[in-house]
Amino acid sequence: MALNTIIEIKDATIFQGKNVVLNNVNLDIEKGQLVYFVGKVGSGKSTLIKVLTAELRLDEGEGTICGFDFRKIKNKEIPMLRRKLGVVFQDFQLLNDRSVRENLEFVLKSTGWKNRVEIETRINDVLEKVKMQLKDYKYPFQLSGGEQQRIAIARALLNNPEVLLADEPTGNLDPEASEDIMKLLLEISITGCTVIIATHNYSLIKKFPSRVIRFENETMAEISPEASIGQ
Template sequence: MIEARKVSKIYKGKIHALQNINFSIKQGEFVYVIGASGAGKSTLLKLLYREEEQTSGRIKIGNTFVNRINHKQLYLLRRQLGIVMQNDLFLSKRTVFENVAVCVAAVSDANDNEVMVRTNDVLDVVGMLNKSDRKINELSIGQQKRVAIARAIVNYPAIVLADEPTANLDSKAALEIMKLFFKINSMGTTVIMATHDSTMVNTVRERVLELSSGELIRDEQGGGYTRYPDNKDVYIW
């Protein structure tokens, strides 16, 4: 589904953000991308959705080589992807419903009824259907993150990319948001998440890609946040 081969990213000043990265991810996997700040986690996600271009190597999603897509065709790639950023941008004067519905209208020719059904469906999935008429600035940070997730999945993407989605949340809200990502993954969607949440990684063991100074130093199925994780560093469900 996703294949990265000998991928490197060098910024101006010869800053090596990523160096010779290799991995393959199958459809339906849940993958944590971990590492210290500056390890290259966000850069890797940006390469996957072509916010940035790799300096060398190749990235393939499905049958598409990401670096070969011209800018006019980028929307075809991004239709396959749902993206949740650390700091989400919303239409502040619009309602929850409108913030999600606009994402359907932007990439499809769905009629008004289809837009309404799809929007309500995903708001129900993320637990925000009862707040669909609220303005974004009336919501808590955790509720806003739920809306961001709804936007990411409203077009039924094969892959969801999430960059530190719980970074600004308290532990209770973070746990609820993580449960949503596991729910989305259980529906068959591939989830790739950059995170610093050691407790969550240790609690729900999934595949771990660990970066250090731009290098992939660990690729482990069912791994913890570190090679020898603290068994006490877990959530009580």
């Protein structure tokens, strides 16, 4: 494995239950890259993300992520892996009965943070990174969709992940908010965090070109950003 490789999968077949979802999976992603996963619903994008988070086991083939071997990882090690990963969902998944700050505090405490000063400092850091430091007292239902997604990204950044996995992060947003979120994800990748974005939004790929991997007919293959436009 190359020194800068953060994710590597070789000759893998990926199953959902007993059904084959993806065949002949070969993937190599370096630290700090921004990579798009594109393809129709059911083409395997979300399934591969579940493999990357160890929610699904890799039964055939081999691979690693953040130094963890997919085939050898033990159940007790999965929480350690997930602290190296940040995950952003289409539907935000924020707790509506807690303020923005309380949402972030809940995640830190549940992942082992105990020192009050360190918790406050880390929350301030990620809120500043997503430009939401002035709305920490608000509740999710008081925020726009774009603002909620910024908080979801802040939550994903709390434990300084090596890889950020964003599954349709702009799916519920208008074009302007979608573009703002993409700019933010691009900034995050520039800091050295690998960012993987599963998306249907080809206009964003045109505006923010990067590596594109297309999922189709139980296979995945890298294509040029230009080849994805207009699909």
